Amino acid sequence: MNHKVLKTLEYYKILEQLATFASCEETKERCLHLEPLTDPDEIRTLQTTTEDALNRLYKSSSITFAGIHNIHASLKRLDIGGSLNASELLRIRSLLEVAKRAKAYDRSDRADEKTDSLTPLFTELEPLSPLHDEISRCILSEDEIADDASPALFKIRKSIRGMNDRIHAQLTSIMNNSTTRTYLQDAVVTMRDGRYCLPIKAEAKTQVPGMVHDQSSSGSTLFIEPMAVVNLNNELRELFIKEQDEINAILATLSNLVAEHAAALENDYRVLAELDFIFAKAALAKTYNGVAPVFNTNGYINIRKGRHPLLDAKKVVPIDVRLGGEYKQLIVTGPNTGGKTVSLKTVGLLTLMGQSGLHIPAGDRSELAIFDEVFADIGDEQSIEQSLSTFSSHMVNIIRILEHADDRSLVLFDELCAGTDPTEGAALAISILHKLGQYGSVVMATTHYSELKVYALTSEGVENACCEFNVETLSPTYRLLIGIPGKSNAFAISSKLGLADNIIEDAKDRIGQKDADFEDLLANLEASRVTIEKERLEINRYKAEIETLKKQLESKQERLEASKDKILREANEEALQILKEAKDLADETIRNFNKYGKGTAPMSQMEKERTNVRNKMTEKEKKLSNVKKKETTNHNVPKKLRIGDTVKVLSMNLKGTVHTLPNAKGDLYVQMGILRSLVNINDLVLINDDASSPIAKKYGLGKTGGNGSGKIKMSKASSISTEINLIGLTTDEAIARLDKYLDDAYIAHIPSVRIIHGKGTGALRAAVQNHLKRLKYVKSFHLGEFGEGDAGVTIAEFE
Incomplete structure (x- = not known):
């Protein structure tokens, strides 16, 4: 990649920003010298590592690699048998601390055990904790070795402290001497050349025997080592030498430990520097919300919501650019300050960044092509760099581009062939674009020439685009519109700024009719585009509303389904409980009746058990009646009831006969065929012979007829019960009473009757059933089933 285009497109400014996020000096240098690549696999690898690092930064807290030092020189010295000083050992300890911190970051970030492209790098790191701890124990700082670094050093320093105390005591004794005190310049103990001295007045130097080590700048004070402490100072000096020797031995021991792990340390530095570089790229991408582009090698560019990374993110207007697919060349037109150059630089810079493994400030699914070369001829007064160029310098650059461009090149022209005669410049620009089209290069060019707009309209593989401009406010919107040529808007802008109308009209008369018609066509296209854009926005708004309503409906449906499932589940549970x-x-009833069937219990007890079962059934029916009652529409509640009245039980939708009068609560027994239930008077409708009454029509009660059969039925129903008890009668008495009862019951239209004859010897049961066989209006009869009286009862049904 040529370095001229890197400077022209301000690529180096991006690298300077990248370097600020690096911790290691070597990494900073690597960032500053990062260049775009052309190998697809390498580019995708770099993008993948950057994306994984960015995901980690978004998922967890940021990681710092501060503390990485280049240890190559130190390890080289160890390799040739040298020893490291305290500063070098502390830098190695710092490197191990970063490795330990990085390992901990990786473990916390991968709590779910998921791996990515960075996992192998983190896995390679070896914190070497024993080496780190040993260096930390022995070396406190670059100038201080710990007393307990070795037993010998501890002993030596203890002796040094004792010797210091003896020397200070001796010197203090000398200073406290009344004679010597008069010779002192100050009553302090000082040190010169590593030996303890006293400040003596120059005129009294002969009065204090000792060695002169220094004098003040004025010469009035001499620093003398009294003879009394010379030997002690000598011993102290020897102890200092021993201390230094022991320190050198400690450093040598630590150096040997480092040498044993030289390979691991070298690898740690390499891995940490690589991670530092990767996370620097991720940190940069995070500042402008960058994404990993999708790459291709067929020259296709599709940038969605692309932003120039050097412009203020709060002010820059995103652009959408498609290039290299249906058309290889994009001609961008429009007024100055409209954002054409920014659009041009955005496409070029994002291409360079993407091929360098950097994320780009754009929307998801943005696509970039991989080019072997990117060429740019940019530099007018409206460029970001504010650089000026002449036609000649531009042409020299264009000639170089034509010499090297091919089908793997991206070429960017800003104001192609401007700065010369418009007619010649336009013709030259068209020829240059035509030649690059033959090469197969992907080209994006800005221009003011109308001829290039026509060239784009009439040439295959060439498309117009414009930077939108609001004539009303005289300001650009910086939106790039593909497929529409732009107007210069010179007349409109001049008019808005106050240029006289007669001058503008005169200028319009001076341009050719074809040019005028072409500008009018562009104006009509722009008006149509604005209208279509408004309609598109309105359609999108409707779509968004429909989508919102759809989601609300789906949510409501889900809630209804959940409620339905809950109701069914509760109903099933309740039904299961009822069945249980x-x-x-x-089970209990069967056991009781089996017991009674053996004759081991009196009949009264059996009837009592049967009554208990019926009471339990009536209680359940009453609860059901209360539930149904809420759903029943208003009706006329019977005011007065008599035993034998025919009624309809609304909750059960059954007809029956009043068996008892209502109690204080309005509850009474109603016989419905073989079923005798306790119901409330509010659940009843009295059946009369007026079939035309509203209640009769509403509930389907009564039957029309002119022979008075309804009255006969009601009179009979008032006195006929649905059962007859023949127990205790002889066979003849029982048959006589039964015959009259059956006639009355049939006339009263009772559907079935219950004949109680008991078990006993079975003679009465046989007589009853033989009589029933002879009656034509008896459709069928059978012994009572479980719950109806068993073998002690016969149920007869009428025709």
Whole structure:
């Protein structure tokens, strides 16, 4: 990649920003010298590592690699048998601390055990904790070795402290001497050349025997080592030498430990520097919300919501650019300051960044092509760099581009062939674009020439685009519109700024009719585009509303389904409980009746048990009646009831006969065929012979007829019960009473009757059933089933 285009497109400014996020000096240098690549696999690898690092930064807290030092020189010295000083050992300790911190970051970030492209790098790191701890124990700082670094050093320093105390005591004794005190310049103990001295007045130097080590700048004070402490100072000096020797031995020991792990340390530095570089790229991408582009090698560019990374993110207007697919060349027209150059630089810079493994400030699914070369001829007064160029310098650059461009090149022209005669410049620009089209290069060019707009309209593989401009406000919107040529808007802008109308009209008369018609066509296209854009926005708004309503409906449907499932589940649970209770009741009843069937219990006890079962059934029916009652529409509640009145039980939708009068609560027994239930008077409708009454029509009661059969039925129903008890009668008495009862019951239209004859010897049962066989209006009869009286009862049904 040529370095001229890197400077022209301000690529180096991006690298300077990248370097600020690096911790290691070597990494900073690598950032500053990063160049775009052309190998697809290498580019995708770099993009993948950057993306994984960015995901980690978004998922977890940021990681710092501060503390990485280049240890190559130190390890080289160890390799040839040298020893490291305290500063070098501390830099190695710092490197190990970063490695330990990085390992901990990786473990916390991968709590779910998921791996990515960075996992192998983190896995390679070896914190070498024993080496790190040993260096930390022995070396406190670059100038201080710990006393307990070795037993010998501890002993030496203890002796040094004792010797210091003796020397200070001796010197203090000398200073406290009344004679010597008069010779002192100051009553302090000082040190010169590593030996303890006293400040003596120059005129009294002969009065204090000792060695002169220094004098003040004025010469009035001499620093003398009294003879009394010379030997002690000598011993102290020897102890200092021993201390230094022991320190050198400690450093040598630590150096040997480092040498044993030289390979691991070298690898740690390499891995940490690589991670530092990768996370620097991720940190840069995070500042402008960058994304990993999708790459191709067929020259296709599709940038969605692309932003120039050097412009203020709060002010820059994103652009959409498609290039290299249906058309290889894009001609961008429009007024100055409209953002044409920024659009041009955005495409070029994002291409360079993407091929360098950097994320780009654009929308998801943005696509970039991989080019072997990117060429740019940019530099007018409206460029970001504010650089000026002449036609000649531009042409020299264009000639170089034509010499090297091919089908793997991206070429960017800003104001192609401007700065010369418009007619010649336009013709030259068209020829240059035509030649690059033959090469197969992908080209994006800005221009003011109308001829290039026509060239784009009439040439295959060439497309117009413009930077939108608001004539009303005289300001650009910086939106790039593909497929529409732009107007210069010179007349409109001049008019808005106050240029006289007669001058503008005169200028319009001076341009050719074809040019005028072409500008009018562009104006009509722009007006149509604005209208279509408004309609598109309105359609999108409607789509968004429809989508919102759809989601609300789906959510409501989900809630209804969940509620339905809950109701069904609760109903099934309740039904299961009812079945369980019914089974328990049935089991208990079967056991009781089996016991009574053996004759081991009196009949009264059997009837009592039967009544208990019926009461339990009536209680359940009453609860059901209360539930149904809420759903029943208003009706006329019977005011007065008599035993034998025919009624309809609304909750059960059954007809029956009043068996008892209502109690204080309005509850009474109604006989409905073989079923005798306790119901409330509010659940009843009295059946009369007026079939035309509203209530009769509403509930389907009564039957029309002119022979008075309804009255006969009601009179009979008022006195006929649905059962007859023949127990205790002789066979003849029982048959006589039964015959009259059956006639009355049939006339009263009772559908079935219950004949109680008991078990006994079975003679009465046989007589009853023989009589029933002879009656034509008896459709069928059978012994009572479980719950109806068993073998002690016969149920007869009428025709």
